[in-house]
Amino acid sequence: MKFLDLVEQYREIQPEIDGAVLGVLGSGQYVLGPEVEGLEREAAEYFGVPRAVGVASGTDALILSLRALGVGPGDEVITTPFTFVATAEAIRSVGATPVFVDIDPGTFNIDPRLITAAVGPGTKAIIPVHLFGLPAPIDEICRIARDNGLFVIEDCAQAAGATTGSKKVGSFGDAATLSFFPTKNLGCYGDGGMILTGGEEVWERVRVLRAHGAREKYQSSISGYNSRLDALQAAVLRVKLPHLDRYNEKRRQVASWYDENLPAGCLPAVPDGVAHVYHLYTIRCPSRDAVQDALREEGIPFGVYYPVPLHLQEAFRDLGVGEGSLPESERASREVLSLPFYPEISRDDVLRVASVVTDALK
Numbered sequence: 044m045k046f047l048d049l050v051e052q053y054r055e056i057q058p059e060i061d062g063a064v065l066g067v068l069g070s071g072q073y074v075l076g077p078e079v080e081g082l083e084r085e086a087a088e089y090f091g092v093p094r095a096v097g098v099a100s101g102t103d104a105l106i107l108s109l110r111a112l113g114v115g116p117g118d119e120v121i122t123t124p125f126t127f128v129a130t131a132e133a134i135r136s137v138g139a140t141p142v143f144v145d146i147d148p149g150t151f152n153i154d155p156r157l158i159t160a161a162v163g164p165g166t167k168a169i170i171p172v173h174l175f176g177l178p179a180p181i182d183e184i185c186r187i188a189r190d191n192g193l194f195v196i197e198d199c200a201q202a203a204g205a206t207t208g209s210k211k212v213g214s215f216g217d218a219a220t221l222s223f224f225p226t227k228n229l230g231c232y233g234d235g236g237m238i239l240t241g242g243e244e245v246w247e248r249v250r251v252l253r254a255h256g257a258r259e260k261y262q263s264s265i266s267g268y269n270s271r272l273d274a275l276q277a278a279v280l281r282v283k284l285p286h287l288d289r290y291n292e293k294r295r296q297v298a299s300w301y302d303e304n305l306p307a308g309c310l311p312a313v314p315d316g317v318a319h320v321y322h323l324y325t326i327r328c329p330s331r332d333a334v335q336d337a338l339r340e341e342g343i344p345f346g347v348y349y350p351v352p353l354h355l356q357e358a359f360r361d362l363g364v365g366e367g368s369l370p371e372s373e374r375a376s377r378e379v380l381s382l383p384f385y386p387e388i389s390r391d392d393v394l395r396v397a398s399v400v401t402d403a404l405k
């Protein structure tokens with residue numbers, strides 16, 4: 044059994060992918076160009092936003108969004124400590140300071156009730172993460188941001204296609220970021236990322252920043268980055284985007300198999316009004332060691348996302364946020380367990396994993 048299998052999905056759409064890749068190879072246009080522009084148009088339409096900009100990774104999408112919104116040295120950005128390190132790393136790399144706010148233990152997402160107390164004179168923005176594919180309470184977060192004059196950048200790396208009400212995540216904030224890393228719900232075959240935005244100014248700025256700050260070739264107006272999306276990845280993504288809703292539907296089906304066969308107390312929560320896209324299927328087990336031992340014994344792979352919350356990692360120790368400061372994130376790190384999960388996994392595999400976990404939890 045595998046934790047994740049990317050090849051099965053490739054095999055299913057291989058003729059389309061291979062055709063798209065060969066088309067790029069014969070085109071002579073390998074970085075940016077018509078494939079990237081086509082993807083930007085199609086993604087903007089899919090996510091329900093006016094504009095999209097392809098960049099080199101999800102991490103760069105965060106960095107460029109922060110830069111485009113004018114966030115820099117001396118500014119504070121509120122985010123969750125229970126996420127992949129890139130979220131907070133991006134804040135640091137523009138010279139700003141992450142301010143970690145604890146999570147809601149029911150959803151693993153940032154707890155909006157704790158955000159207002161963390162707002163100070165230096166706060167410029169909030170980066171909520173739609174973790175594991177579950178939308179964060181984005182309406183409430185946007186209201187708090189409006190009341191306090193803050194920007195919102197949605198980190199949608201794990202949640203492509205998830206919805207709140209009738210709208211896709213990524214269409215709520217001043218900017219939103221996607222990662223196309225191969226394991227993400229919408230993945231390419233290398234690195235890639237995207238910024239979604241309604242703001243014409245943000246759009247203009249990220250387009251300049253991704254190509255060395257140059258409005259015209261060899262005329263740099265600000266120092267930017269080399270963060271262009273390449274045409275091969277864009278062509279792959281143009282093939283995959285029309286399948287994304289179907290992949291996410293399969294993910295929900297697999298999740299329902301787990302839900303029906305695991306004890307109720309450990310299941311991932313899904314608040315009313317949102318569609319979860321299950322980037323990962325993550326349960327909570329206070330006796331995690333016993334469950335891990337049982338899975339190991341049966342040769343079943345698993346993952347722990349994330350074993351150490353960001354405020355306790357060495358890279359962020361200088362912030363001085365010690366152990367005990369963010370208790371729900373710390374408890375989640377001790378209790379979460381992600382089970383084998385991908386759209387093509389078989390029901391038999393899911394039932395086998397569920398039975399081992401259920402027995403271990405008894």
Ligand SMILES: *Cc1c(COP(=O)(O)O)cnc(C)c1O
Binds near residue numbers: 100101126127129234
């Ligand atoms: C994957 C991920 C990123 C970074 O994306 P890359 O494309 O790997 O740079 C950022 N935030 C979250 C929550 C992620 O899961």
